[in-house]
Amino acid sequence: MTAANKSADAPTNRKTSWKSIGWKAIRVSVKRLQVRIAKAVIERKFRKAKALQWLLTHSYHAKLLAIKRVTSNKGRRTAGVDGIIWKTPRQKLEAVKLLKRRGYNPLPLRRIYIPKKNKLKKRPLSIPVMTDRAFQALHKLALEPVAEVLADPNSYGFRQKRRCADAIAHCFIALAKSYSAVWILEADIKACFDEISHQWMLDNILTDKTILRKWLKAGYLESGKCFPTNKGTPQGGIISPVLMNMTLDGLEGTAKGTVPARIGRIFSSKVNFIRYADDFVITGATREILEDKVKPAVEAFLLQRGLKLSEEKTKIVRIEDGFNFLGQNIRKYDGKLLIKPAKESVQAFLQDIRGTIRKHLGTSAVAMIGQLNPKIRGWANYHRHVASGTTFSHVDSSIYNSLWQWMKRRHRNKSKTWMKKKYWFSGSRPWVFSSTAKDKDGTPRLYELIKACSSKIVRHVKIRGNANPFDPEYNDYFRRRAACSTYGLKKCLV
Numbered sequence: 001m002t003a004a005n006k007s008a009d010a011p012t013n014r015k016t017s018w019k020s021i022g023w024k025a026i027r028v029s030v031k032r033l034q035v036r037i038a039k040a041v042i043e044r045k046f047r048k049a050k051a052l053q054w055l056l057t058h059s060y061h062a063k064l065l066a067i068k069r070v071t072s073n074k075g076r077r078t079a080g081v082d083g084i085i086w087k088t089p090r091q092k093l094e095a096v097k098l099l100k101r102r103g104y105n106p107l108p109l110r111r112i113y114i115p116k117k118n119k120l121k122k123r124p125l126s127i128p129v130m131t132d133r134a135f136q137a138l139h140k141l142a143l144e145p146v147a148e149v150l151a152d153p154n155s156y157g158f159r160q161k162r163r164c165a166d167a168i169a170h171c172f173i174a175l176a177k178s179y180s181a182v183w184i185l186e187a188d189i190k191a192c193f194d195e196i197s198h199q200w201m202l203d204n205i206l207t208d209k210t211i212l213r214k215w216l217k218a219g220y221l222e223s224g225k226c227f228p229t230n231k232g233t234p235q236g237g238i239i240s241p242v243l244m245n246m247t248l249d250g251l252e253g254t255a256k257g258t259v260p261a262r263i264g265r266i267f268s269s270k271v272n273f274i275r276y277a278d279d280f281v282i283t284g285a286t287r288e289i290l291e292d293k294v295k296p297a298v299e300a301f302l303l304q305r306g307l308k309l310s311e312e313k314t315k316i317v318r319i320e321d322g323f324n325f326l327g328q329n330i331r332k333y334d335g336k337l338l339i340k341p342a343k344e345s346v347q348a349f350l351q352d353i354r355g356t357i358r359k360h361l362g363t364s365a366v367a368m369i370g371q372l373n374p375k376i377r378g379w380a381n382y383h384r385h386v387a388s389g390t391t392f393s394h395v396d397s398s399i400y401n402s403l404w405q406w407m408k409r410r411h412r413n414k415s416k417t418w419m420k421k422k423y424w425f426s427g428s429r430p431w432v433f434s435s436t437a438k439d440k441d442g443t444p445r446l447y448e449l450i451k452a453c454s455s456k457i458v459r460h461v462k463i464r465g466n467a468n469p470f471d472p473e474y475n476d477y478f479r480r481r482a483a484c485s486t487y488g489l490k491k492c493l494v
Helices: 003-009 023-042 046-057 060-070 089-098 130-150 164-175 198-204 209-216 240-248 251-257 287-304 343-359 365-383 389-410 416-423 472-487
Strands: 109-115 122-127 183-188 220-222 225-227 272-276 279-284 315-318 323-325 328-333 336-341 432-438 444-448
Touching: 023 046, 023 060, 023 130, 046 130, 060 089, 060 130, 089 130, 130 209, 130 240, 164 272, 164 279, 164 323, 164 328, 164 336, 183 287, 183 323, 198 209, 198 240, 251 272, 251 287, 279 287, 279 323, 287 315, 336 343, 336 389, 343 365, 343 389, 365 389, 365 432, 365 444, 389 416, 416 432
Parallel strands: 109 220
Antiparallel strands: 109 122, 183 279, 183 315, 220 225, 272 279, 323 328, 328 336, 432 444
């Protein structure tokens, strides 16, 4: 056995207790193999990359990481068609033995439906059994380095070290200047996950084709009946976002390649591409560039993969009219670009907050504060990289009014002065909704409701387009970026 194989599998270092596993060393071991896969793909040595993928998917350390992934994420308590979930440390350790390629056959997926944002339609969600989830997580470890190397520079969804704030920051860069593009193709792919061509994925994605075919053809179980799957990759599968990204990689080059960057000495086409998952926007200097050249090229690209644009959600707009992207409204006012939380996003958030407050009419204020604080903090942190100051004030005011209504329904026979004294604390911050409760040791503790305005507005610095977490060349860049996001040193993020 070679040194590489020993480091990957490390059979002599296998632990007999799940809690005693040294996860840091295991992550380093798996990351070392992932870096080698990425390097092989960069050098166009695809056979070597495939051999390294085989080594990683048979690695004991990688199997441990796959089990940890599926037993620590949000869906760990949701069972598939077999009703089995892995709870105890012993079950998790024993599950490693189930991840064998020989004789592996995935079970059908459990189909459920969740409401979409508009609440009118429902989205199908397919849930694999725990073993299939772990197998997907294992092969995702081997596929991610390939996906990162081949990815479009300005694709930001479902990728390591990238997030929505990077896509919005790119929109600002592409549209903020006085000479920036004024036309935007706002596009959405119709039922992207459900319509991807199986044959295209099997022909073009560098992974274990036998295993991939079994996943794609596993079918789903609904109302006691088993239905076949002839297209698409199931939403709910761990590896599905990576497969979707790899299917759409190359779309940026197609969009930009339809017209030259410059036509003559003066005219510029100003074509920019920003994608997050299956939502993307393309800018252009004129409507004709987007309508007559870019859009047909995009449609032809998608057709090869069994996809097409949604007629309802795809449109071409001027920047002065604005458009919504990832929950933000992007629009120019008198030549100045402002990115603000979209009205729909604000309304949906306030509706959720009001619903949470109504549910706690008969419970303690401390319990309600415990439910509201994570929601307010998460929503404000998402929007704090854009011009959100006025919106945050409006949100705080709406929450204030909802809390007064909650108090009046809860204490019908009490005066406003009594309610203010009981629930509103005026300390370092005026008019803070709060309540006192005792800790386990009996010590009184004051619980305060946070305000959206307490989140400081900070401009996000976009990640470099070619930055790859599996390329050692960018290790220092990601270390500096992590340090800057922690300590607020904006200048070293660039």
